[in-house]
Amino acid sequence: MVAIIEVNNLEKVFNGTIRxxxxxxxxxxxxxxFGFLGxxxxxKTTTISILTTLLKPTAGSATVMGLDxxxxxxxxxxxxxxxxxxxxVDDDLTGRENMMLQSILYxxxxxxxxxxxxxxxxxxxxxxxxxxxVKTYSGGMRKRLELAEGLIHRPHVLFLDExxxxxxxxxxxxMWDHIKNLKQKHNMTVFMTTHYLEEADSLCDRIGLIDYGxxxxxxxxxTLKRSLGGDVLQIEVDGERDFIAVIQGVQGVVxxxxxxxxxxxxxxxxxxxxxxxxxxxxxxxxxVTSVSLERPNMDQVFLExxxxxxxxxxxxxSMSKSQARAAAIxxxxxx
Amino acid sequence: xIKETWALTVRExxxxxxxxxxxxxxxxxxxxxxxxxxxxxxxxxxxxxxTPTSVFQSFFGGASDYFSYMAVGMLAVMAxxxxxxxxMSIVWDRRFGFLNKLRVAPIPRxxxxxSRIAASVVxxxxxxxxILIIALLFTYIPGLTGLTVSPAFNVVDLxxxxxxxxxxxxAFASLFxxxxxxxxxxxxxxGVINLLNLPLMxxxxxxxxxxxxxxxLKAVANYNPLTLAVDAARTFIFHNPNPLYDVWVDxxxxxxxxxxxxGLSIVISRKLMSAR
Numbered sequence: 001m002v003a004i005i006e007v008n009n010l011e012k013v014f015n016g017t018i019r020x021x022x023x024x025x026x027x028x029x030x031x032x033x034f035g036f037l038g039x040x041x042x043x044k045t046t047t048i049s050i051l052t053t054l055l056k057p058t059a060g061s062a063t064v065m066g067l068d069x070x071x072x073x074x075x076x077x078x079x080x081x082x083x084x085x086x087x088x089v090d091d092d093l094t095g096r097e098n099m100m101l102q103s104i105l106y107x108x109x110x111x112x113x114x115x116x117x118x119x120x121x122x123x124x125x126x127x128x129x130x131x132x133x134v135k136t137y138s139g140g141m142r143k144r145l146e147l148a149e150g151l152i153h154r155p156h157v158l159f160l161d162e163x164x165x166x167x168x169x170x171x172x173x174x175m176w177d178h179i180k181n182l183k184q185k186h187n188m189t190v191f192m193t194t195h196y197l198e199e200a201d202s203l204c205d206r207i208g209l210i211d212y213g214x215x216x217x218x219x220x221x222x223t224l225k226r227s228l229g230g231d232v233l234q235i236e237v238d239g240e241r242d243f244i245a246v247i248q249g250v251q252g253v254v255x256x257x258x259x260x261x262x263x264x265x266x267x268x269x270x271x272x273x274x275x276x277x278x279x280x281x282x283x284x285x286x287x288v289t290s291v292s293l294e295r296p297n298m299d300q301v302f303l304e305x306x307x308x309x310x311x312x313x314x315x316x317x318s319m320s321k322s323q324a325r326a327a328a329i330x331x332x333x334x335x
Numbered sequence: 336x337i338k339e340t341w342a343l344t345v346r347e348x349x350x351x352x353x354x355x356x357x358x359x360x361x362x363x364x365x366x367x368x369x370x371x372x373x374x375x376x377x378x379x380x381x382x383x384x385x386t387p388t389s390v391f392q393s394f395f396g397g398a399s400d401y402f403s404y405m406a407v408g409m410l411a412v413m414a415x416x417x418x419x420x421x422x423m424s425i426v427w428d429r430r431f432g433f434l435n436k437l438r439v440a441p442i443p444r445x446x447x448x449x450s451r452i453a454a455s456v457v458x459x460x461x462x463x464x465x466i467l468i469i470a471l472l473f474t475y476i477p478g479l480t481g482l483t484v485s486p487a488f489n490v491v492d493l494x495x496x497x498x499x500x501x502x503x504x505x506a507f508a509s510l511f512x513x514x515x516x517x518x519x520x521x522x523x524x525x526g527v528i529n530l531l532n533l534p535l536m537x538x539x540x541x542x543x544x545x546x547x548x549x550x551x552l553k554a555v556a557n558y559n560p561l562t563l564a565v566d567a568a569r570t571f572i573f574h575n576p577n578p579l580y581d582v583w584v585d586x587x588x589x590x591x592x593x594x595x596x597x598g599l600s601i602v603i604s605r606k607l608m609s610a611r
Contacts, residue, residue, distance in 0.1 A: 077441035086432035
């Protein structure tokens with residue numbers, strides 16, 4: 001695998017005191033969807049702003065496709081696309097005009113631009129709305145247009161800052177499909193941030209858990225969840241007979257608890273252990289009446305590594321936390 | 336650079352002409368100024384009946400009546416008012432994140448201020464043409480005084496007039512675009528605009544001859560770019576025999592100012608738009 005983004009000890013300090021990004025190191029490989037998961041103000045957007053040449057790091061370095069984001073800023077800009085958190089499409093232009101403007105800013109030849117715009121508008125399913133003013137669009141439509149704009153110059157690396165923030169569940173699922181399609185079709189490398197657990201879980205090949213500007217853990221969603229000690233099988237078996245010994249003998253089983261006909265079986269890998277356990281029970285004359293597989297979710301993972309639940313982190317937050325957020329927002333405005 | 340600037344200029348202008356109320360204001364504003372302010376100050380009446388027009392002309396830059404005098408001043412004042420708000424769109428674009436979108440794009444940083452300046456100048460020149468036409472049309476409306484040009488007024492004068500207004504617009508558009516890039520929010524921008532617009536308008540020969548001003552005010556007003564612009568404009572329109580400066584001095588002064596402020600806006604934008 002080739003590292004497309006390389007970040008080394010990256011730091012960003014606002015106003016000399018607020019450490020929004022505090023010594024972050026990671027690599028993003030070619031063709032993967034890499035996600036930063038963390039609460040608002042954790043340093044996600046600040047990191048994206050540095051990688052997309054909007055902010056200068058206070059210390060450390062970052063390269064995109066081998067290009068330094070500070071020294072070769074303009075070269076970096078040519079190979080990346082950014083879909084920002086805010087809706088930045090122009091209300092007083094039509095969808096197509098927005099795309100056309102973007103294509104000129106990215107130096108796409110006009111003939112090619114027209115073809116690509118057609119293709120992208122189809123991809124994000126805005127065919128019917130393309131020639132309407134953007135001010136008539138819904139939030140989801142704007143976001144999809146924003147995504148299409150970010151793709152007009154076929155970037156090698158796409159940065160998505162909270163791609164589904166403020167969207168309803170249905171539209172969110174549609175966005176996920178678009179993003180997955182992109183990766184498959186164009187082998188595009190995607191760096192995204194999110195504070196939605198499900199989003200990180202279902203979209204990302206690898207996740208960095210970020211909090212207070214630091215990466216607390218970094219791995220595939222499956223490994224992260226597995227690191228909590230595996231999955232739990234809930235099995236209900238007919239009859240009075242005790243099957244603990246039978247289940248115990250199956251490979252991958254860690255722990256068993258029985259309550260009447262119900263067994264709670266902790267296993268290392270639920271999807272492979274389940275058929276083995278069921279087969280062992282059947283072979284020994286047990287009649288299974290129901291079975292379910294529980295897996296640790298990302299919230300438990302987040303809690304494990306950061307010491308707080310992501311859902312709680314969203315609501316509370318210490319003083320320095322909100323300061324950091326305010327400073328980050330201010331800094332963004334100032335640009 | 337040219338392609339990106341052009342595309343962004345077109346965007347600005349689309350914003351302008353698609354908002355009908357803005358187009359309406361563009362038309363109505365000069366009419367209000369010319370019809371109310373211009374017609375109210377019928378200063379010829381101060382002179383005893385039978386006084387030759389040349390007496391009035393000698394005070395008022397060669398204009399035969401006050402309306403004609405102020406109508407030319409109004410061309411410059413409208414150029415100021417129009418370009419003054421040209422920077423507003425930058426503040427909005429910053430607010431809505433569009434400015435960051437431009438900063439992420441691989442475009443020369445200078446294209447950002449240049450497109451605003453170009454759009455401001457186009458709007459300003461359209462205003463100038465509208466005012467000129469309205470002022471001339473007033474001649475044919477009973478009860479109104481219209482703009483009376485010199486009998487020798489010709490095409491060269493007309494071109495000269497537009498060159499002067501163009502230079503003035505470029506200078507002010509650059510100045511206010513730079514200010515808009517530097518300030519963080521619209522309140523500050525409004526504050527700065529309000530601080531500058533009235534002094535710029537009144538401490539100039541736009542509405543009143545500087546020769547009648549007290550010395551301290553005259554000392555300021557004679558170096559106001561608006562004064563240079565209207566001084567040259569009156570030389571072109573009325574063939575004013577006694578201008579404040581030679582017309583080439585006016586044009587040279589405006590050219591140097593416009594070039595300086597334009598250059599400054601590009602240099603400053605580069606600094607303000609780069610990563611911090």
